[in-house]
Amino acid sequence: MTDVSETIKSRTSANHYDPARKLSDEALAQLIELATCAPSAFNAQNWKFVAVRSDEAQTRLLPLAYNQPKVLDAAVTFIVCGTLQPHLALPGALQPAVDVGILDEATFNGWVGAANGMYKDNATLQRDEAVRSAAMAAMTLMLAAQGKGMVSYPMIGFDAVGVADAFALQANEIPVMLLTVGYAAAANWPQKPRKDVAQVLSFA
Amino acid sequence: MTDVSETIKSRTSANHYDPARKLSDEALAQLIELATCAPSAFNAQNWKFVAVRSDEAQTRLLPLAYNQPKVLDAAVTFIVCGTLQPHLALPGALQPAVDVGILDEATFNGWVGAANGMYKDNATLQRDEAVRSAAMAAMTLMLAAQGKGMVSYPMIGFDAVGVADAFALQANEIPVMLLTVGYAAAANWPQKPRKDVAQVLSFA
Numbered sequence: 001m002t003d004v005s006e007t008i009k010s011r012t013s014a015n016h017y018d019p020a021r022k023l024s025d026e027a028l029a030q031l032i033e034l035a036t037c038a039p040s041a042f043n044a045q046n047w048k049f050v051a052v053r054s055d056e057a058q059t060r061l062l063p064l065a066y067n068q069p070k071v072l073d074a075a076v077t078f079i080v081c082g083t084l085q086p087h088l089a090l091p092g093a094l095q096p097a098v099d100v101g102i103l104d105e106a107t108f109n110g111w112v113g114a115a116n117g118m119y120k121d122n123a124t125l126q127r128d129e130a131v132r133s134a135a136m137a138a139m140t141l142m143l144a145a146q147g148k149g150m151v152s153y154p155m156i157g158f159d160a161v162g163v164a165d166a167f168a169l170q171a172n173e174i175p176v177m178l179l180t181v182g183y184a185a186a187a188n189w190p191q192k193p194r195k196d197v198a199q200v201l202s203f204a
Numbered sequence: 205m206t207d208v209s210e211t212i213k214s215r216t217s218a219n220h221y222d223p224a225r226k227l228s229d230e231a232l233a234q235l236i237e238l239a240t241c242a243p244s245a246f247n248a249q250n251w252k253f254v255a256v257r258s259d260e261a262q263t264r265l266l267p268l269a270y271n272q273p274k275v276l277d278a279a280v281t282f283i284v285c286g287t288l289q290p291h292l293a294l295p296g297a298l299q300p301a302v303d304v305g306i307l308d309e310a311t312f313n314g315w316v317g318a319a320n321g322m323y324k325d326n327a328t329l330q331r332d333e334a335v336r337s338a339a340m341a342a343m344t345l346m347l348a349a350q351g352k353g354m355v356s357y358p359m360i361g362f363d364a365v366g367v368a369d370a371f372a373l374q375a376n377e378i379p380v381m382l383l384t385v386g387y388a389a390a391a392n393w394p395q396k397p398r399k400d401v402a403q404v405l406s407f408a
Contacts, residue, residue: 004351007208008241008344025407032405036398037212038343041360043396049405057408096397103396114361127328128335129360132380135339136358139242140212143347147208156245156336157318167408176336192247192307193300194240201236201253203229204261204371 014151075182082130134176218355279386286334338380
């Protein structure tokens with residue numbers, strides 16, 4: 001058991017994976033269950049995940065990820081997607097919170113109305129929300145994996161159009177990140193130095 | 205000490221804070237130090253944080269956050285910003301990784317060149333990167349706070365232009381989220397139900 005602060009400090013972006021160590025579909029599902037504990041605006045859960053873990057699919061993904069070997073060596077590469085038009089699916093996403101008595105009917109209606117007003121005609125906000133939700137889920141997934149003794153690497157260098165085509169993403173699904181997860185091989189980098197807090201934090 | 209999986213499962217978006225419990229500037233800096241352990245593309249660390257914690261600043265922020273009382277009651281509301289044009293500041297952000305011997309000169313030059321090529325003429329990618337990096341840092345901050353016995357609430361409902369003006373953000377600083385952090389009062393919601401994993405995960 002590792003304290004979350006220690007997990008945060010020890011997480012690195014790991015380039016090298018033990019290709020012999022795989023993850024079961026159940027283990028991958030457990031990671032996604034944790035990832036989706038992340039928050040999202042209105043609890044819209046506007047995300048989707050494709051677990052690329054078969055030899056065939058990894059080979060399909062490789063050139064689209066600019067031939068980065070970790071796509072073959074890691075147990076899985078998740079295509080982490082955010083979805084556009086979150087207002088359309090919001091009633092379905094929120095209904096369980098009504099059913100268990102967390103949200104009352106007035107709050108439910110207020111949120112659905114607010115989301116429609118905010119997103120409907122605002123393509124920039126829809127894209128921001130897709131990136132924001134997917135990034136929070138991906139971050140949660142990285143820390144969950146680290147806590148289970150795995151390592152990960154988030155990648156933004158890939159052919160987004162090619163990935164969408166090769167993995168039959170829906171038109172509203174934006175691939176926000178590729179995320180390798182698996183067990184570390186030797187020679188991974190330590191966590192790279194960060195700016196001093198004083199450079200990035202001000203007080204008001 | 206709490207396992208990260210337990211922290212992830214127990215984190216909630218908390219509306220109600222004990223207004224009597226404050227956080228020292230040092231405690232706020234420790235949270236930001238952990239938040240900035242999050243990854244960012246090329247380790248650009250393209251984020252900034254404003255800790256709104258004085259009575260005057262909280263009152264200034266309140267109407268811009270549509271009068272959500274938690275802005276006054278929480279110990280702090282972080283204005284979590286992502287920054288545009290990450291390629292311009294990248295050499296400075298990466299130099300410490302060269303200095304400690306993690307990145308060699310060729311990798312440093314390769315990354316700086318790649319970042320210039322990717323971001324320079326691509327406003328959408330710059331904005332995506334600002335949102336993505338800020339969201340990952342914010343998620344890390346939420347889990348760090350939860351692990352320290354605090355609660356948090358990420359907010360996208362605020363007047364972004366007004367916040368930028370009232371807190372003198374630079375032109376390249378995009379307020380991606382407001383994030384309240386503090387100690388819980390009574391009557392907060394439990395974590396709202398999530399979709400079944402099978403609804404959001406597919407295998408390839």
